[in-house]
Each structure stands twice: as C-alpha cells, then as structure tokens.
Amino acid sequence: MAAWVASTGPEHVIAGLVDELDRDFRRWESFDKSPRVASHTPFGVIELMPTSDHETYGFKYVNGHPSNPARGYQTVTAFGVLADVHNGYPTFLAEMTILTALRTAATSALAARALARPDSQVMAMIGAGSQAEFQALAFRTALGIDRLRVFDVDPDAVAKFARNLLPLGFTIEVTGSVAEALDGADIVTTCTADKARATVLADELVRPGMHLNAIGGDCPGKTELDAAILDRSAVFVEYTPQTRIEGEIQQRGDDFAVTELWEVLTERAPGRAGDEQVTVFDSVGFAIEDFSALRYVRDRVVGTQYAQQIDLVADPDDPKDLFGLVGAFSPVG
C-alpha cells in the first residue's frame, strides 16, 4: 500500500478519493449504515466498521492507541476487506493505515469544498501529527489552499510537518499558540490525538465566517471544541447516530440540530448560510468512506505488482463436502 501510494503520488490518490467519496456520498441512501462496533480498553480502542451497497460489502479494522508512539508503535493501524454480497466471499484485503489517513483528509476536503467560504486562502492547523500532512495535501488538492499556520505542543511534530511539506511547495507559518495560528485563518483543522475532553479551540478565538474541520474528536470522551462554538455554528456530520456517540456533539443532547454532509452535496439541505456563519464539520470517520477508499484502491491495484493472491477461502472440489478437505488424511478411528 505504501509503495503504491508513493508511486502514484499521495496528492493524486487524494484527488481520486475526493471524487470517489463525492459519488458515494451522493448515493448515501443506497448503503447499509450502522455505528461502528468498538472495543474499548484503558489503552485505546479497536473498532470494526462495516457497510454494504448491496453489491459489495466492506469493513475496516482500526485501532486507536494514543500512547503507542511513545512505545514505538503507530497510534492508528488499520486494514480492510471487501466481499461479494452475492456469495459472501471475501475478494480484497488491504492494509489501510495510510489509506485511512488519505480518506480522512479527502473527506475533510470534500466537506470544506462544500462548506467553507469560497474565498478561503489560509488554513490553521492545530496538531501536526500523523494525519496533518494528509489534511494539508487534501485541502490544496480540492480547494487550492497552500498557506498553512501550524501549532502543536510538540515542537518535533511541527518540525516533521515542515520537513515533509516545505519541499512540496507549501507556505508554512509556525506559530507559538492556538490563538496565533488562528489569526487570519479562513479554515481551522483540529487534529489532536489525546483521548480526553479537551478544549483545543476556545470559543473566543473563532471568528465569523470560519470553517472548522474538527478531526480529532472521534470517540466517546474525546472532544476538541469548546461546546459554545457548536451552539453558534452550523454543524455538519457524516452519520448522525455515530457522531452523537463519538463526535464533538457528544457534548450536546440528542436534539442538537445537525445536517449530514450527503444532504448538502445532494442539495437536500442548505450548507453555509452566508459569509459570517461559522461552519463546523464534526468528522469522526464513517464506514462508507473506507468502503469508497478500498474500492478505489482495488480498482487500481488488482492485476498489478501491488496486489497478490492470498488463500482466504476454503475451496473443496465439492462445495457440499467441506469434510473431504481434511478427512482424507484422518486415521481410521
């Protein structure tokens, strides 16, 4: 997967994913949808995220362990599977750690293209961790934004961010605080990993007309925004039942008004109401995004050097004689 993304170019993959996601969000109603199935532990979470469009079934396995990097592991790893709904056979298995980062960024950019002010030029980035460069590339690809104001409590993360993106032609301003990063920004991406009720963005820093791309609040007990921001903004989500459990809006009741992104893309619901409104994309990541991404990759790698055949289905000569696969060698009892 890493080799395929590197050879294709991550910006090219993101551009393709934005289009693929756009198509799948527009046919949102044709998918089976359910909140992901999470197994929480003191150290982190392991989740399964299934969906189906009645032709293809897909699911992703993904973990989130904030203390992993300190021990030399990735915070998030993932893999995904596609299957043929008609016979139930798995057809494609792929590592998805990088693909998850790419599809998350592509979804953010798709939302911002629909919701941010069209004249947006500068993005503040709060958090310069694993997801940050992918977000930056996606916003340049989909909205043409190449001016970034970055802040992270960890100077090493900022250095890594600059090292990766400066060669790609971004203008990057390293700032000393969240307030400084937001100064003059049209779009704010929050992308932090602490599994806590944090207030990464205080209400008073958010100015009229901003679009907030809130990525990090994505599981129960993990939020990034001052709840007062939600009260004065138009809030957009992927799949409401899951976001109420996992997103920024877990800070508000079940009657808190939100709009699903697919409704905006299909013009069933309004998006931004004028240049002064604050819009929030309360992103948690939904199974359909992984489905779109997996299918996108499958369609490009199957039959190339990047895909290999693995043996994941028992294949007896007679489909009704499973025992024949193992019984021939049995000792006579």
Add this chain to the structure above:
Amino acid sequence: MAAWVASTGPEHVIAGLVDELDRDFRRWESFDKSPRVASHTPFGVIELMPTSDHETYGFKYVNGHPSNPARGYQTVTAFGVLADVHNGYPTFLAEMTILTALRTAATSALAARALARPDSQVMAMIGAGSQAEFQALAFRTALGIDRLRVFDVDPDAVAKFARNLLPLGFTIEVTGSVAEALDGADIVTTCTADKARATVLADELVRPGMHLNAIGGDCPGKTELDAAILDRSAVFVEYTPQTRIEGEIQQRGDDFAVTELWEVLTERAPGRAGDEQVTVFDSVGFAIEDFSALRYVRDRVVGTQYAQQIDLVADPDDPKDLFGLVGAFSPVG
C-alpha cells in the same frame, strides 16, 4: 488451514478445541460480549463477530449463503483475526471455514457432554451437509458416540456423509424420514441450511430424555424446532442476547427462560434435571468460540510451515511520521 487440520487429524483438533472451549466458557465473565453485527441481503448474510478478554482481541468474518452450493460455492466461508489489545496491532489472520465447522462441532459436544444423558449411545443426525461429519467426530471424541442414524432430503448428501465417515469406523444407519432417524436415538443433531422458519423436528417425535443439539437455527427467520418442543424442554444457550435474535427461542418472547452453558459448566446453574427431561442446546455460534479456536490454532501453527508472515501494519521509521512513508516520492507541488 486445511493442510494443518488434515495433518493433525480433525478428531485430534476437535479434542483440543473441546478442552480450550471448556476453559474459556469457564472464564466467560472475563470476556467482552456483544451480539454479532449482521448485514442481511436477499441471498444471505455477512457477519462480524468480535470479542476480547482484555489481553487479546479477536473477530471473525463469516457469511451464510444457502444458495451457494448450487452455484459451486461454499455456503459458509470465514476468516478470523487476533490482535494485541495493548497496542491494537493485528497479530494473526487465518482462514476459518473449516475451523468454524470444527469449533461448532466442539461446542456442540461440550454442551452435550454436560447436558445429554450419560448413558447416551445413539445420535440421530437430521441434515448431512458440510457440518455433519464434524458433529459426528466431535460427539465420538467427547462422548464416545459412534452409532449414527442419518436423514437428509438430499440423497447425495447422505452418500457423501457415509463415504466420509464409514472409513473412520462409525456405524451409520441411513433412514428414510426424520421419524425413523429419531427412533431409538438418545441425542438428535439438527443441522439444516434453509433460511426459513422450518419445522425439521415435530414435537411428537421428541421422546423423554432426549438431548437436542439444534445447530441450524442460527439467524433471524431461520429455525428448525417445533416451538412446542421448547415449551416442554430445558433450553441452554451460548449468549442469551444473541440467541434471542437468532436461535430457536426467537419463536418465543424475551421472558422465555434459558440457561447459559457457561453457568452449567461452572455449576452456577443446574443442567439436566433427571433422565426424563428433554434438554435443548439452542446453538447459534458465538464470538468467544471463534476466539478460542483462533488462539488454539495460533499457538500451534506460528513458527511452523503452516503459518507465514504477512505485512498488515504500516511500519514507518518514526511512528509519528506516517507521511514519511509515502511523501518522499511525491513530486514537488
């Protein structure tokens, strides 16, 4: 997997699984439990079955497509994954079609060893499909039963069953009806694949003291027993919330009394109440069984010719620099 089971011997694997399941059922309370997540279509179902004992996480992917054999495919295929709860990394991936058959049979035998009359000698088998031989082997392994009375509407299935088991030393009586098969049986295994409310066993055929091992009723709308049988039997299940949705007891209300098998094995609840009681094991298959089976196989194949290393986790030099894996090759933007 097929090669490993064949070389180890399916009866030997089943014996090991019965012990492993017995241990895990006895520590039932230490597992996270939830009903499986099912995606139903007109053709069948695809399910994810996760569980965790807070050290190891596991899940199984499994499909059930009754019309598959007519098209040259397996009714059921499956694969499973184990992961390390501490860092969330997947550690083991295995094909599980055969293993599912083995663990289902081992669970049935474990239940029957606890619930059937100790003097049971003859088993009726209704349904001679893919699962049938595994059930027969498991009951011989765990209860010493080698006399079988088999009935299936499909004579080819019966022929396959006899062809596979006669060389293994079973005494097999092929019968012309369900009633004839049950005549003189101590244990009855129903194991049919139709996704329908069927009455494979009529109430009047079930005699006092029988143990019914009901395997086939395992998803909503799919049952095998006359509901009147349930009303006059002691019914035992794996995990009540899932069995109420999927098992024979979906024919009765949520207040229908059942006992979980682990409670019998740990002597928290009584099992059979005398030689005249009819006992029913309303088996649907639960995630912990797959977990036990996967761990059993992992502990035996890792480091042998039957296991191979696959690359399922992105592994950047710096765990915080995921982008570094793909960015180095990017064109300057």
